[in-house]
Amino acid sequence: xxxxxxxxxxxxxxxxxxxxxxxxxxxxxxxxxxxxxxxxxxxxxxxxxxxxxxxxxxxxxxxxxxxxxxxxxxxxxxxxxxxxxxxxxxxxxxxxxxxxxxxxxxxxxxxxxxxxxxxxxxxxxxxxxxxxxxxxxxxxxxxxxxxx
Amino acid sequence: xxxxxxxxxxxxxxxxxxxxxxxxxxxxxxxxxxxxxxxxxxxxxxxxxxxxxxxxxxxxxxxxxxxxxxxxxxxxxxxxxxxxxxxxxxxxxxxxxxxxxxxxxxxxxxxxxxxxxxxxxxxxxxxxxxxxxxxxxxxxxxxxxxxx
DNA sequence: ACGTATAGTTAGTTTTATGAAACTAACTAA
DNA sequence: TTAGTTAGTTTCATAAAACTAACTATACGT
Numbered sequence: 001x002x003x004x005x006x007x008x009x010x011x012x013x014x015x016x017x018x019x020x021x022x023x024x025x026x027x028x029x030x031x032x033x034x035x036x037x038x039x040x041x042x043x044x045x046x047x048x049x050x051x052x053x054x055x056x057x058x059x060x061x062x063x064x065x066x067x068x069x070x071x072x073x074x075x076x077x078x079x080x081x082x083x084x085x086x087x088x089x090x091x092x093x094x095x096x097x098x099x100x101x102x103x104x105x106x107x108x109x110x111x112x113x114x115x116x117x118x119x120x121x122x123x124x125x126x127x128x129x130x131x132x133x134x135x136x137x138x139x140x141x142x143x144x145x146x147x148x
Numbered sequence: 149x150x151x152x153x154x155x156x157x158x159x160x161x162x163x164x165x166x167x168x169x170x171x172x173x174x175x176x177x178x179x180x181x182x183x184x185x186x187x188x189x190x191x192x193x194x195x196x197x198x199x200x201x202x203x204x205x206x207x208x209x210x211x212x213x214x215x216x217x218x219x220x221x222x223x224x225x226x227x228x229x230x231x232x233x234x235x236x237x238x239x240x241x242x243x244x245x246x247x248x249x250x251x252x253x254x255x256x257x258x259x260x261x262x263x264x265x266x267x268x269x270x271x272x273x274x275x276x277x278x279x280x281x282x283x284x285x286x287x288x289x290x291x292x293x294x295x296x
Numbered sequence: 297a298c299g300t301a302t303a304g305t306t307a308g309t310t311t312t313a314t315g316a317a318a319c320t321a322a323c324t325a326a
Numbered sequence: 327t328t329a330g331t332t333a334g335t336t337t338c339a340t341a342a343a344a345c346t347a348a349c350t351a352t353a354c355g356t
Contacts, residue, residue, distance in 0.1 A: 006283045006290075007267035008260055011166070012195060013290045018159070019192075023213055039312060039343095047160060057334060065171055070314055072335055077312085094322050094333040112156055119155035125292040130285055135154045137274065137282045142154075142161045144273040187342060205304060218344055220305055225342090242303040242352045298356090306349070313342080323332075 018118050025114030038083075038107075045074055046100065046108055049084060054097040056089075083107060166266050173262030186231075186255075193222055194248065194256055197232060202245040204237075231255060 038046075048063055049055060057075065061068045075098055078084045083104035089095035100108070123131055186194075196211055197203060205223065209216045223246055226232045231252035237243035248256070271279055 003271060003279060003283050004264050004267045006287050007270065008263040010286045010290045011263055011266070012199065013293055016196070016199070017293045041313065047164070051160065051164070058332090066313085067315055068334060069316085069336080074313080076335090092323070092333085096334065115156040115159055116152050118159070119152045121293065122155065122289050123151060125289050126285065130288075131151060133281060134285045134289075135151050137278055137285075138158045139154050140278075141270050141273050141282075142158045145161055145165050145269065189343070206302090214343085215345065216304060217306080217346085222343080224305090240303085240353070244304065300354085300356105302351100302353075304350085304352100307347090308345105310345080311343085314340085316339090317337085319334105319336075321333085321335100324330085326327100326329085 014122075017121070021118040021121060022111075022114045025117055029110065029113075042074065042078060043111065045078060046083060046104055049098055049100055050105075050108055054099050057096050057098070060098070078104070162270075165269070169266040169269060170259075170262045173265055177258065177261075190222065190226060191259065193226060194231060194252055197246055197248055198253075198256055202247050205244050205246070208246065226252070 044064070045060070048060060052059070055063070057068055057071050060071045060075070064071070075084060075086065079086060082101055084098055085101050087097050087099075089097060126134060192212070193208065196208060200207070203211070205216055205219050208219045208223070212219070223232060223234065227234060230249055232246055233249050234244050234246055237245060274282060
């Protein structure tokens, strides 16, 4: 099987499997109604906000390829529920920054536990040496992509 | 960095990067309006249908953890646009099977090209040996997960 | 043959996501 | 100071996705 095919297959299998895993995690978590009553899109926003330092509305619009108005609405919804905070730039009063609140950080941490479960699922296939190698390569790939 | 952290980071980085990559692919593809005027959810349905042989409505509802009525509506929408076909079981006339039409198969193939681009992005980080190792391990993981 | 269970559909509703257009406030350059 | 731009918001409209409840048609057990 060619390299590309392996990757495409892996993308399909792993993303299906992860969705399933996250769904189970959500079901198992207590108070999940309150915490997880967020759409996938809203979770994407929280992640994107966590990954950068204080993005602006326009940056988020750029990242997701949507209109600024869409971001305004989405962020305001997260604001109402206390997951994020907004604050103005001092040098340019038009600009609005967004960051996670403590509650938002906490939520994402709980969500990460689902990722951990999935990570376990992946790792239980491999022996100790393979695990090290896999982790090393994954890390290399990840770092490279982050750097663009 | 611990194994789990590497994986969680990789999930975040890779899924962000892939979303971005698929968006670009979509923009670059001609006739994308007609072909890709599908939501992410609808694409998930097409993938799920491709991965199995002739799932029923109830099976799809189980897979996605939604009501059967939701699946009926989603599948009918795909049916109207000619991406899937429905046909009844011969042994139980209540049961409806779903499969991809030729047009649906074609669509997914085009979408796979986006995955290929992403695969390229991943692979360009690694040298020949690393690539082989990475592919081998990924294949092992994937096969194991598929087998449940 | 009758009653119940199952597979799927239909109707109606709610929530979320999105875009377009009109708007305010703030900044920039001439 | 005036004209134009930029950042963000608000309002309005629409579509997708999900649910519940009521329904049809089929299957099955007794």
